[in-house]
Amino acid sequence: MSIAVGVLFTVGVYLILSKSLLRIILGTSLLTHGVHMLLMTMSRLKTGAAPLLGHKAESYVDPLPQALILTSIVISFGVTSLFLVLAYKSYKKLKTDDMEALRGEEHE
Amino acid sequence: MNNLLVLPLLIPLVTAAVLLVFKEKIMLQRWISTFSILANIAVAGAIVAQVRNSGIQTLYMGGWLPPYGIVFVADMLAALLVLTTLVIGALCLFFAFSTIGKERERHYFYPFVQFLLAGVSGSFLTGDLFNLFVCFEVMLISSYALIVLGGTKDQLQETIKYMLVNILSSTLFVASVAYLYGATGTLNMAHLSERVAEAGQGGILNVIAILFMIVFSLKAGLFLFFWLPGSYRVPPAAIMALFGALLTKVGLYALIRTFTLIFYTDQAATHSWIGVMAGITMVLGAIGAVAYNDIRRIINYNVIISVGFIAFGLAAMSEDSLDGAVFYLLHDMLAKALLFLLGGIIMKLTGTHRLDEMGGLIKRYPVVSWMLFISALAIAGIPPLSGFAGKLLIIRGGFSEGNYVLGAISLASSLIVMYSLIRIFMRACWGEEKGLYAAEERDRKGDWLMALPAAALTVIVIAMGVGSEWVFGLVAEAGQTLIDPSIYVDAVLKE
Numbered sequence: 296m297s298i299a300v301g302v303l304f305t306v307g308v309y310l311i312l313s314k315s316l317l318r319i320i321l322g323t324s325l326l327t328h329g330v331h332m333l334l335m336t337m338s339r340l341k342t343g344a345a346p347l348l349g350h351k352a353e354s355y356v357d358p359l360p361q362a363l364i365l366t367s368i369v370i371s372f373g374v375t376s377l378f379l380v381l382a383y384k385s386y387k388k389l390k391t392d393d394m395e396a397l398r399g400e401e402h403e
Numbered sequence: 404m405n406n407l408l409v410l411p412l413l414i415p416l417v418t419a420a421v422l423l424v425f426k427e428k429i430m431l432q433r434w435i436s437t438f439s440i441l442a443n444i445a446v447a448g449a450i451v452a453q454v455r456n457s458g459i460q461t462l463y464m465g466g467w468l469p470p471y472g473i474v475f476v477a478d479m480l481a482a483l484l485v486l487t488t489l490v491i492g493a494l495c496l497f498f499a500f501s502t503i504g505k506e507r508e509r510h511y512f513y514p515f516v517q518f519l520l521a522g523v524s525g526s527f528l529t530g531d532l533f534n535l536f537v538c539f540e541v542m543l544i545s546s547y548a549l550i551v552l553g554g555t556k557d558q559l560q561e562t563i564k565y566m567l568v569n570i571l572s573s574t575l576f577v578a579s580v581a582y583l584y585g586a587t588g589t590l591n592m593a594h595l596s597e598r599v600a601e602a603g604q605g606g607i608l609n610v611i612a613i614l615f616m617i618v619f620s621l622k623a624g625l626f627l628f629f630w631l632p633g634s635y636r637v638p639p640a641a642i643m644a645l646f647g648a649l650l651t652k653v654g655l656y657a658l659i660r661t662f663t664l665i666f667y668t669d670q671a672a673t674h675s676w677i678g679v680m681a682g683i684t685m686v687l688g689a690i691g692a693v694a695y696n697d698i699r700r701i702i703n704y705n706v707i708i709s710v711g712f713i714a715f716g717l718a719a720m721s722e723d724s725l726d727g728a729v730f731y732l733l734h735d736m737l738a739k740a741l742l743f744l745l746g747g748i749i750m751k752l753t754g755t756h757r758l759d760e761m762g763g764l765i766k767r768y769p770v771v772s773w774m775l776f777i778s779a780l781a782i783a784g785i786p787p788l789s790g791f792a793g794k795l796l797i798i799r800g801g802f803s804e805g806n807y808v809l810g811a812i813s814l815a816s817s818l819i820v821m822y823s824l825i826r827i828f829m830r831a832c833w834g835e836e837k838g839l840y841a842a843e844e845r846d847r848k849g850d851w852l853m854a855l856p857a858a859a860l861t862v863i864v865i866a867m868g869v870g871s872e873w874v875f876g877l878v879a880e881a882g883q884t885l886i887d888p889s890i891y892v893d894a895v896l897k898e
Contacts, residue, residue, distance in 0.1 A: 311567075311571070319567065330577045330581065333582075336581075337584055338581075338585060339585070359584075373544065377547060381559070381566065385559035389556055397564075
């Protein structure tokens, strides 16, 4: 599990460091996936019954990380889609998706 | 239990949802926004009064007692910050009525502002680390929308960078939350404070503390401010004022909260880093503030200097310096909003943002010019204006803790702040009339509407300076909770 998180982080960071805007966006979404798996791993991978009062089981799983991950997935979904729209819009207007060309100011 | 606490979050959310429906009815949108924010200010005032009379107020969402449910906590610091935020939000809104333009108003400017206010107030009030992340995201997503609203080339280009930086820092935020949860098994701030103090900070907890420091510094513009001067220069003045006054301060609030409540036991490992970063921030900010000729950049670098200065108050970690940090934080929100509004007015009047293309404003616009002068003095910390008391407290606190180098840097940076702002004043207001051609052709009927919010802020800044003694009463109470985290912990966990 932690190896998978590490790989996701590496690939995500590599993609973010590239020049093309689309790759950068993919990189951020891979990175957030890595973080979600990290959340799951950090709360210790246990097996057990669903944490409902009715179930009389030996052990329960921790529901909190799952709630956190769900929230985080929704947020990252929203942000990624906004970023994609922004990238499309700026590609149309600025005629480039190369980060090198997006440096500096036009005046000054 | 106090249900009032949820209102600063709930009112803007509901208002924003209602405003979405009335896309084309601009006057209606303005009335609803005004009404909602005034109601919200009243609520925030009531919360401050309650905290003053009966101590820290808490609200357990859904009746789940901590550490299990999400808890909202209003101590004096949070309550005062919410009140200041809403006052600034209201004045920026009034400023926007006459400056922002029909196109932006039609494209959901007002709902976005309400969402932004909801996120900012939520960040101040929440007592749960993951909820803090959620409120941050609410605030950031609306800020992405506000910064790109209008869609010029400059805006698109800068928004991409602004978004990327913030997505990365949010990702790191979740990662550090994950590590912290793994290490302590809780995310409630009061509970965290107990457990971290029990476990003794060291090893893994220090690493996590540094991770949080990186995340919040990135948001506050403390040392990691490379994104700030570029991004904050592209939107119109009303939005710039909201960002400059509120967003970086939320990052600072998060730093102050985590490093006085949770990670306060091993100050040699964490607070000394904050001190180093504060010093470098002040020096670099000062260099930026004198280097540019663009009014917006000079003001942005001034924001950075003040972030460094407040962080110095946190790093010194004495009662005086924390009181000072809170006082200066409140003052700085108001004074920076004023400065941005005045910058916006000047750019509107002259039609340019370059200092060398303007001049001679004082003859035709004496009120605006003198307000600029007053705000420069207030930010530099000249008594009897509002910046003085906070500066005095921070530097006294710093010296008494033996931070002489940082104290010297911050005093020197005050001088540079003074120089950079007086330079704006001299270049824009004195000399021959330049760049006023725009004023001749313009319809001057709306000018007083534009100046009114700035005038109101000037009055507040002067009143806060003259009434320092009274404000200090409130601020000292906030500082008391910061220096002694057990007050906060007891209020949340033992009821």
